[in-house]
Amino acid sequence: MSDAAVLSNAQLNKRIVSVIIFTFFCYLSVGLPLAVLPGFVHNTLGYSSFVAGLIISIQYFATLVSRPQSGRLADRFGPRSVVMLGLVCCGMSGVLTLVAALTQSSPWVSLLMLALGRIFLGFGESFSSTGATLWGMNIVGPLQTARVISWNGVATYSAMAIGAPFGVILNNSFGISGFAGLVVLMGVVGFFIARSKPAVQVAMGKRIPFHRVFTRVSSYGLALGFGTIGFGVIATFITLYFASRDWSGAAVALTLYSAGFVLIRLVFSRCITRFGGLRTSLFSLLVECVGLLIIWQASSVWQVDLGAFLTGSGFSLVFPALGVEAVKQVEQQDQGSALGTYSAFLDLGLGLSGPVAGLLIAHWGIQSVYLAAALMVLGAFLITFRLVRREQQTPVAES
Template identity: 35%
Template sequence: MTDTDRPDLAYRRVLALTGPLFLSYLTVAMSLPAVPVHVVQGLGFDNTYGGLAVGIAFLSTILTRGRAGAWADRLGGKQCMQRGLVIYAAAGVICLAASWTGFSTTASYAVLIAGRLLLGVGESVAMVGMIGWAIGVMGQARSGLVISLVGMGMYGAFAAGGPLGLALLDRFGFGGLMLVCSLLPIAGLLAIHRLPAVGPHVGQRQSFWTIIGQIWRPGLAVGLQGVGFAALGAFFSLYVLSKGWAHASLGLTFFGTGFVAMRLLCGHLPDRIGGRPVAIASLCVEACGQYLIWLAPGPYAALAGALLTGIGCSMVFPAMGSEVVKRVQPHMRGTAVGGFAAFQDLAYGATGPLAGALADRTGYASIFLIGGLAATMGLLLVLSDRQAPKGLEAQLGK
C-alpha cells in the first residue's frame, strides 16, 4: 500500500516536510528586512543598492528553476531538497564572511551579493524538490493542498522571521544574524534524513520552454501577485520608519499571520472548487491591502494593509499551481512547478531594485500603489483566462 492509499499517513509525512522547509525559509525571512537595513544604514549605500541586495537572490532563483525542476523530475524530490539545503547553508557562510570588518564597504557589499545569489539557488532547489516530493506522497489530486501546506511553512517563516531577523541584527549585528542563517538549513537537512523518498516518474521529456508555453497565464498571474509581497517585505519597515511610526518590524508578522490563517482555513478550496475562483477573490483582497498601505494615515492602517495583503496573497500560488499541475504529465511535474514559480521569482527579483529606485524619487508610499496596480492587473488576467478546465466553468455557471 502506498502513501497515496493512506491519506492520513501521507498528510503526516507532508507535515513532517513542512517543518524543515520552515527552518530553511527562516534564513530567507530573517535576512529579508535586515539586508536593506544593513546595506542602507550599515554600509551607507542608497535604497537602490538595498533593493538590489534583496532582489538579486530572486534573480538566481529564476535562472535555476528549470534546472531545479529537472533535478526533481530525474532524481526525485528528496535528493533535490537535500541539495537545496546544503546550498542554503553555504550561502549563509558567504554572507557571514561579508560582515568581516577587514573588508571595505564595496568589498563587503560584493561578497554579500555573492552570498545572496547562492541563497537564491538554494531556495530554488529546496522548494521545487519539496513540492515534487510532497505531491508524490499525497497524489496529484491533492496538489492544491500540498502547495498550501508548503506556503504555510514558507510564509509562517516570514511571519516569525521578520521581527526575529531585525532583533538579531540589533543585538548581534549582521554577522550574528548570518551565523544563525547558516545553521538553520543544516537542522532541516538532519530532520529530513530518515523520511522515505518517492521515486521519479518515467516518460518522454519536453523542453522547459514547451512547458512554459502551457502554463504562462497562471504563471503571469502569480507573478503579478508577487509584486505586493516583494514590496512589503523589502520596504515596509523603511516606509514606517520614514514616517516616524511605531511597529516597523511587524509588517511581515501581520502579513504572515493573514497568510497562514488563510492557508489553514481555505487550503482545500483549489482542489474542491478549482483554482480560478479562489485566485479571483484573493487578488481582489491583495489589491485592497496594497492600496490601504499606500493611503495609510498611521501605523495601524498600514499594518491592516499588510494583513490584507497576506490574506490576499495566500491562496493565489496554490490556486494557480493546482491548475498548472493539471496541465502537465506527472514526469514533467517538477519542471512545470519550477517554471511556474519562476514567474513569481521574476516579480520578487525585479520589484526590489525598481521599487528602491522609485522610493528614492517619489517616496516609499508609491511602492505600494504599484503593488496594488499589479494585483489589479493579475485579477484582470485571471478573469480573462479562457483556458480554465470545463468542469470549473460549469461550477462557476451554477
C-alpha cells in the same frame, strides 16, 4: 504512494509536514535577513535605497534562474537529492553573510559578500522549496496537490513570520552575524535530516521539451508574478516606509502579513477544490489589491498593519490556486518541471519589485510603490479572468 487514498487527513498532513519541514528551514533562512539587510546596506555600508533593494532582489533573480532547473533535476534524480543540495546552498549563504559582517570596514567587500550570499540563498530557496513540494506530491499522490502546495505555503510564511522579528532581535544583540550563524546551523541540521529519510521513486515516461512546459504554464505564472509584487514591496521596503515616517514596528507589519497568509491557508485552502483554482484566485487578488491601496493611503501605523494583513490574506491562496491549475497542464513525469517553471514567475516578480520600487521611491516617494503594486495585482486579476473565460469556452470549442 499506493495507500495514500485511504489515509486520514491527519495521516496525510503528517506525511506532508515530514518533508515540508525543509521548506520551513529554507524560508526561515530567507526571512531572517529581510527586515535587517536593507538597513545594513543603506545605513551601515552607506549605499542608496536602490542598492539596498537590489541586494535583496539578487536572491530572487538567482532563484528565478535556478527554479526551472531545480524542477527538472527533481524529475530526473528525485526530490530528496535536490532538497539536500538546496540546504547546502542555504548554509553557504550564511557563511558568506558572516564574512560580510567581518569585512564591513571595507563596504565594497562586505557588499560583494552579501551579494554572493544572496545568490547562494536564491539557489537554496529554489532547490529546497521546489524539491520539498515535489517530494510531498510524490508521497501522498497527485489528488493531494493542492494540500501539498498549501502546506508548503504555510511553512514558507510561518518561517518568514518568525524570521522577520527574530532577525531583528538577533541583529540588535549580535549584529548580522547573529542570524547568519543560525542560517549556517539550519543548513547543516536540515541536510542531515533529509539524508536520513528514504528517497521516493521518480516517475517514468517520456518528458516533453522545456519550451512546451513553459508554453502550457506561462499564463498562470504571469498572473502569479504580477500578484507576487504586493508581497515583494512589503517584504523589501516596509522598513524604509516606516523609517520615512519616523514610525516603529515594521517587523510587526511583516508578521501580520505572514499571519494573514498562514491563517487563510489553514482555514480556507479547501476553497481551491470547492470553487476551482481560477475563481479562488480572482477573489484573492481583489483582497490583496485592497490591502495595498490601504497601505498607499495610510496615515497611521494601524492602517499599514491592516493593509499588510489584508495583502497577506489576499495573496495567501494565489500560489496554490494557480499552481494546481498549472500542474494540471502536464503529465506526472513533467510536474517538477512545470512546478519549477511556474514558481519562477514568482521569483521574477520579486526580483523586479526591488530595483523598480527603488527607482519609484527616488522619483515619487515611497508611497508610490504601493500604488504601483496594487495596479500590478489588478493586472494579475485581469489575466486570471481571461483564463476563466478560456476555461469556460474550451468545452464549447471541443464539442
